């Protein structure tokens with residue numbers, strides 16, 4: 001069967017992969033982008049086996065599924081990438097990316113470091129953006145203040161963050177590395193990095 005993900009990836013605007021430690025501020029920044037650039041960006045809704053947090057919506061923030069359902073879908077080849085993070089499964093389905101690309105929008109993927117490495121093996125050809133916290137201390141404070149994690153989950157995320165912060169320094173792994181200290185400054189840098197792609201979508205939509 002033909003893989004339409006590949007055809008669409010080549011035809012439309014380049015997707016954007018946002019990665020970085022849990023708590024660095026990826027969701028905060030991408031939500032600002034989606035709000036300011038309505039009709040330019042679309043979010044790739046991942047699947048996860050973790051439970052929804054208060055305020056999260058099934059089908060909007062994630063597709064919340066059981067491990068059995070997710071494993072079966074992976075076995076059927078429905079996922080571009082998948083990973084185990086902090087005791088749960090996460091993955092990007094082909095359908096999630098296609099849904100955004102079919103609307104000719106810039107597809108944003110919020111994925112962990114394993115996801116980045118796996119996407120590198122595909123021909124999705126995204127712009128790779130790493131969002132990093134100013135320090136481990138700030139990251140821990142942000143995660144604690146967010147009040148979404150148990151102590152066990154928090155410790156797992158902090159351990160993963162240390163590894164992520166080291167690997168993200170690897171030359172050539174990311175196109176853009178943003179330290180999210182002051183939110184407005186970080187958001188400005190993110191917009192600057194994506195300006196060319198944003199303009200392309202706007203030009204296409206005008207014509």
Ligand SMILES: Nc1ncnc2c1ncn2[C@@H]1O[C@H](COP(=O)(O)OP(=O)(O)OP(=O)(O)O)[C@@H](O)[C@H]1O
Nearest residue numbers: 021022023024025026027028142146180181182183
């Ligand atoms: N520049 C900033 N200054 C202060 N607080 C921030 C900043 N950016 C984000 N935050 C806060 O830090 C917390 C973590 O941010 P966010 O949830 O966006 O991180 P994330 O990288 O998406 O995490 P995860 O990978 O776990 O989903 C949130 O409570 C958010 O409001």
Ligand SMILES: Nc1nc2c(ncn2[C@@H]2O[C@H](COP(=O)(O)O)[C@@H](O)[C@H]2O)c(=O)[nH]1
Nearest residue numbers: 022046082083085090091092110111112115
């Ligand atoms: N490899 C993938 N990683 C993903 C995906 N969706 C989210 N994530 C990453 O998981 C962690 C934790 O997310 P949280 O919502 O539980 O805080 C975070 O680093 C996300 O970037 C995915 O589809 N694939």
